[in-house]
Amino acid sequence: MVSFDGLRLGDGGPIYQQIVRHLQRGLAAGTIRAGDELPSRRVLSARLGVNPNTVQKAYRLLEEAGLIASHAGAKSFVSAGPAEIEAVRTQLLTEEARRLVEALRQTGASREEAMALLGRLWDEKEETQDETT
Amino acid sequence: MVSFDGLRLGDGGPIYQQIVRHLQRGLAAGTIRAGDELPSRRVLSARLGVNPNTVQKAYRLLEEAGLIASHAGAKSFVSAGPAEIEAVRTQLLTEEARRLVEALRQTGASREEAMALLGRLWDEKEETQDETT
């Protein structure tokens, strides 16, 4: 069963996009695998405290992207293959990294300053990771 | 006169936020300085092809943040001091860098992979920089 426990809804744009991103990142990290069962629209919406329609929109987008498979009446499952997963991973990483590079350059940061900042924030976050995963 | 020529409206969220961010980044980079004259709401909205109210909203937020000063009837000017500029700069950088770190960790990337990715994208972007600044 695909878990959405790690998903904290916040200022990450529309909720349905956050749900899509959470599954994409799980695929990229390997914590979500092909064949995994997905929670139903109703169950997940109740767990997240959002409307079922919002979850439905996320699931519909994921199905259109070929990452999950839904059949009316039955449960939904992850259907992404290795090729699709690798594509998702590189897309996610380069997308976010390009945003940072853009911001860094426009604020007049140097290459060294950029690398130092990333390294510092990486270590900083590492310390506050108390998960029993 | 503060220039907004480098501002390309796209998928960076609400337009008024993009305008705010552009001025913030200009301050952080030093290309926009205290005392600089701002284009009027009407002029800038015409140049960007957006509604004057959208620019007004951005300017209002910038004034509430103490970065610019507006006086009814007269032109608007940048009023940010060195302390405020430094605060804006660190805020912008850490904000965006935290987003990337979050994405990297959730996709199961290592520290080395993270640094390598940033370095590669940085150099990649450096090549396609043909500005005559």
Place this chain on the structure above:
DNA sequence: CAAACCGTATTATAGAGCTAGTACAGTTTG
């Protein structure tokens, strides 16, 4: 002073995102 700007404010309209409630057909399970 008077025209031309400026900042500021108001009302109306439209679309996107999200919520709320309901409904219906297909699948699973006892």
Place this chain on the structure above:
DNA sequence: CAAACTGTACTAGCTCTATAATACGGTTTG
């Protein structure tokens, strides 16, 4: 079969973002 669940679809209402069209008073400049 029948109950319980599933995916799917629809309408209605709210907020935010953005547009459109004015309007008013203050400042600058000729």
